[in-house]
Amino acid sequence: MPSKELFSGTEPLQLEIKDTLTQSRARTLQLFEGVSEETFRLQANSDFSPVGWHLGHIGFTEGLWLLEHEAGYAPLFPEYRRLFAADGLPKAERQNLPSFAEICAYLEQIRNQVWDYLLEAPLDTRAWLWHWLVQHESQHCETITWVLQLHRRQSQPVSFVAKEKPWPAALVSTSKEKPTLPDHQDMVPIEGGQFLLGNDGLEALDNERKAHWVQVDSFWIDRFPVTQGQYQQFIEAGGYRQSQFWSDEGWQWLQENPVNHPTHWLAEGGADHPVCGVSWYEADAYARFVGKRLPTEAEWEKAACWQPRPQDPPTKRIYPWGNQTPDNHHCNHGGLHWGTTPVHQYANGQSAFGCFDLLGNVWEWTNTWFHPFPDFDPYPYKGYSMVYFDHQHRILKGGSWATQAPVLRGAFRNWYEPRIRIHFAGFRCAYG
Ligand code: AVJ
Ligand code: FE
Numbered sequence: 001m002p003s004k005e006l007f008s009g010t011e012p013l014q015l016e017i018k019d020t021l022t023q024s025r026a027r028t029l030q031l032f033e034g035v036s037e038e039t040f041r042l043q044a045n046s047d048f049s050p051v052g053w054h055l056g057h058i059g060f061t062e063g064l065w066l067l068e069h070e071a072g073y074a075p076l077f078p079e080y081r082r083l084f085a086a087d088g089l090p091k092a093e094r095q096n097l098p099s100f101a102e103i104c105a106y107l108e109q110i111r112n113q114v115w116d117y118l119l120e121a122p123l124d125t126r127a128w129l130w131h132w133l134v135q136h137e138s139q140h141c142e143t144i145t146w147v148l149q150l151h152r153r154q155s156q157p158v159s160f161v162a163k164e165k166p167w168p169a170a171l172v173s174t175s176k177e178k179p180t181l182p183d184h185q186d187m188v189p190i191e192g193g194q195f196l197l198g199n200d201g202l203e204a205l206d207n208e209r210k211a212h213w214v215q216v217d218s219f220w221i222d223r224f225p226v227t228q229g230q231y232q233q234f235i236e237a238g239g240y241r242q243s244q245f246w247s248d249e250g251w252q253w254l255q256e257n258p259v260n261h262p263t264h265w266l267a268e269g270g271a272d273h274p275v276c277g278v279s280w281y282e283a284d285a286y287a288r289f290v291g292k293r294l295p296t297e298a299e300w301e302k303a304a305c306w307q308p309r310p311q312d313p314p315t316k317r318i319y320p321w322g323n324q325t326p327d328n329h330h331c332n333h334g335g336l337h338w339g340t341t342p343v344h345q346y347a348n349g350q351s352a353f354g355c356f357d358l359l360g361n362v363w364e365w366t367n368t369w370f371h372p373f374p375d376f377d378p379y380p381y382k383g384y385s386m387v388y389f390d391h392q393h394r395i396l397k398g399g400s401w402a403t404q405a406p407v408l409r410g411a412f413r414n415w416y417e418p419r420i421r422i423h424f425a426g427f428r429c430a431y432g
């Protein structure tokens with residue numbers, strides 16, 4: 001906590017915001033410990049910017065929305081706009097960066113003005129913007145973590161030897177009918193009915209609003225995310241070489257991107273860890289392989305947040321375990337273990353239906369395209385969510401081991417193109 005004397009005259013909410021922003025920045029800078037100037041500006045993958053760009057963009061975004069748009073201050077370092085604005089330079093041209101020390105100094109100057117503005121900011125009506133900024137920084141921190149992991153992968157490739165076995169003919173389904181569910185053991189049934197999808201809280205991002213009732217028919221959902229051990233059976237059965245498990249688009253993607261295992265893979269002791277670093281196409285193919293399917297967004301959120309009994313009427317919780325802020329007893333998040341954990345490790349994080357690991361560990365692909373909820377109202381800018389309502393992005397839920405607490409909640413919606421596979425994404429399957 002900052003010293004109270006420094007802020008005599010401020011309201012508690014201002015102190016809380018200051019504290020939250022300060023903690024968030026400390027976590028951000030921690031990610032850069034031991035990162036060389038070379039790695040700082042190197043683009044590891046054409047879909048993602050160098051980590052140094054993300055750091056500058058975090059500061060730029062804070063200055064743009066709080067200082068320029070809200071406070072009406074003149075921009076600090078106008079020459080950084082083109083470099084650090086999301087709609088500035090193409091990703092491939094973001095490698096010509098100031099040094100780490102220069103970007104840190106830039107961030108600090110912005111912060112100093114932010115502290116001035118905080119004393120006069122209209123928090124009664126605009127608190128949501130401060131929530132948005134903290135979540136913006138958190139999300140970029142996760143991307144920074146992906147890119148850093150990718151740099152590490154490139155210097156130490158995953159040692160993965162696929163031991164393909166003869167193709168088990170029994171698994172090839174020629175019938176057009178739904179196959180019978182092979183194994184109910186690790187699935188939980190969820191009774192159909194109305195469910196309140198979305199989130200109207202102060203922290204809700206534009207795409208989470210408005211909360212609205214949807215009908216969700218009865219279905220089954222995996223108690224755990226799909227593990228490496230389970231996924232290995234798909235690999236060993238030649239799943240990556242058998243077109244019958246893939247959607248047409250997925251098979252096409254695979255021909256152009258001939259991969260044969262997830263991006264991240266724990267070679268030793270990883271059987272109970274979730275699959276991490278698969279595209280939507282791979283998740284979808286595995287689900288077909290076991291005679292299941294990916295859950296819809298509403299099914300996933302219902303499994304995570306619905307409290308059917310003994311509550312009457314049923315209630316929606318913010319987190320699978322209730323409304324208590326996430327801590328290290330609930331789930332693997334915030335880089336605590338710097339990697340995945342076994343899917344059964346966090347019994348305290350179970351949902352009312354007994355599902356594990358819905359938050360943290362790995363993001364989970366759903367079958368739903370990113371789309372607006374009723375009465376969608378874009379903020380703070382149209383480009384935040386709206387430009388992605390294009391039927392090219394699938395919704396991911398739940399957060400990963402790298403996701404920070406401010407963006408960890410059942411209603412949070414993430415989205416990526418189905419081909420993206422370098423992030424910490426896994427999945428669980430549904431049936432029915
Ligand atoms: C919601 C994680 C896909 O990082 O591209 C950050 C979040 N938007 N700055 C992204 C975001 C603007 C976004 N994702
Ligand atoms: Fe951003």
